Amino acid sequence: MALTDIAIRNAKAGDKAIKLADGGGMFLLVTPAGGKLWRLKYRVDGREKLLSIGTYPEISLSEARKRRDQARELLAQGQDPSREKRRAKVRAKAEAENTxxxxxxxxxxxxxxxxxxxxxxxxxxxxxxxxxxxxxxxxxxxxxxxxxxxxxxxxxxxxxxxxxxxxxxxxxxxxxxxxxxxxTARLASDPTRDLRGALTAPTVTHYGAITDASRVGELLRAIDGYEGMGSAKIALQLAPHVFVRPGELRHAIWEEFDLEAAVWTIPAEKTKMRKPHHVPLSKQAVGILREALPLSGPTGYVFPSVRTRARPMSENTLNAGLRRLGYTSEEMTAHGFRAMASTLLNESGKWSPDAIERALAHGDADKVRAAYHRGAHWKERVEMAQWWSDHLDALRKGADVLPFKGRSVHG
Missing domain, CATH: 1.10.150 (DNA polymerase; domain 1)
Known part of the structure; x- marks a missing residue:
């Protein structure tokens, strides 16, 4: 006989657990302590099993019957309701953790x-x-x-x-x-896939860079007269000679430099392309580094923070120095030394484009070409580094800027 809400409410606890059947294998278990628990008895592969449905009155009679019917549908499909319940708990826990x-x-x-x-x-x-x-x-x-x-x-x-x-x-x-x-099998699909085009496109801005030869000389002279923090001035003096990315310059440590061999080896984890980058050092670059050696060497950051030598200088230090020299962000930035070198080296016609690209540590979409580049152009790059520093010295001294003539044998 099916249960009623009145019969359930009136059911009293006894010395032993009491089972009140409702049909379809479901019954209410009244414990000696007075608890009323819904249970479903069923068989899977000839074995009798018991499914816990919930506690009355939290789970009403009508809700218990609904859950019983759902469990029996799983049985009809060849699934074990108890196993599916455990899986649902695992999924719910995983979802709660996978925020x-x-x-x-x-x-x-x-x-x-x-x-x-x-x-x-x-x-x-x-x-x-x-x-x-x-x-x-x-x-x-x-x-x-x-x-x-x-x-x-x-x-x-x-x-x-x-x-x-x-x-x-x-x-x-x-x-x-x-x-x-x-x-990692925790989501069916990316919900952002249909959001492309929903945002306002930012205006593309380029790094301010001085690429006019006569103005380069003015900039170099201004840097030499910089009265800010010592390491910032030295970093600004070195930047045009090596034209690496500002982050690579700021994070440079003395252990990366071989001043005798005139090479700076930037490890892969510090470069944008995730490949070691070897920078040939001109005599001028080595001289600037030797000036910095007693200030911050012989180990640790070449250009440490003013507060602690355990950290590199702030990413804003070099740009702030250029602002103090009177250059706006539209005119010149720390990153602009790269564009300066790229423009003037290419305009000189003396050096192969591949050597200039390697000096700038740009990536190459062609993997075969990129692999070839790793060992190529080094001799040319060493010569180019010295020529470039000599050219910067000439511009600093205010030498007449004459048109570049022809290409060298390196082209």
Whole structure:
């Protein structure tokens, strides 16, 4: 006989557990302590099993019957309701743990250890910061529950503050996190895939750079007269000679330099292309470094922070120095020394484009060509480094700037 709510409420506990049947294998177990528990008895492969459905009155009679029917549907499909219940618990626990913030942290940890493709420290710091901007909006949500509208609303907050490039990059990073979740079987698809084009495109700006020969001389003379912090002046003096990326210059340590051999070897983890980069040093570059040696050497950062030698100088130091010299960010930046060298070296016609590209440590989409470049052009680059420093000295002294004549045998 089927149970009723009145019969269940009136059921009293006894010295032993009492079973009140409702039909279809389900019964209410009344314990000696007075608890009322729903149970379903069923068979799988000839073995009798018991499924816990819940506690009355938290699970009402009608809800218990609904769950019984669902369990019997699973049985009809050849599935064990108890096993499926355990799987559902595991999935629910995993979903609760797989929040966007947790997966973003896991993804960043992976990218920092990703072999040759690993993020440089500065890149990792920037990416982790941008992803942290999403903590307050979608950070605590399981990735499986995040909808495109949730992401767009979160990114629009960044965009609304005028940070268009940060908004674009944050959306790009969020997509990487979701694709990582897909790759690790914790998400079916990337919810950002349909959001392309939803954000306002930032205006592309180029690094300010002086590429006019006569103005280069003015800049070099201004740097020589710089009255700021000693290491900043030396870094500004060295930058045009080596024209590496500002981050590589700031993070340079003495152990990377062989002043006798006149070579600076930047390790792979510090370069944008994740390959070691060898920089031939001119006599002038070696001389500048020897001036810096008693200030910060013989170990540790060549250009340490003013606060502690345990950290490199701030990423704003060189640009701030250029501002103090009167150059706006549109005129000249620390990164602009690269464009300066690239422009004037190419205009000279004395050096092969491949040697100049290798000196700038640019990547090459052609893997065969890139592999060839690793060992090529070194002799030419050594000669080019010395010519370039000599040319900078001539410009600094205010020599007449004459048109470059012809190409050398290096071309």
């Amino acid at each position: 966007f913030k947790a997966l973003a942290g896991e993804f960043c940890t992976k990218r920092k250890k990703d072999g040759q493709k690993a993020w440089a420290p500065a890149t990792a710091k920037r990416c982790e910061y941008l992803l942290s901007l999403l903590d307050g909006s979608i950070g605590k949500l399981p990735v499986g529950d995040i909808e495109p509208a949730d992401i767009l609303a979160a990114i629009r907050k960044i965009e609304g503050k005028g940070n268009l490039e940060s908004a674009r990059r944050t959306l790009q990073l969020a997509s990487m996190v979701f694709r990582y979740a897909v790759a």
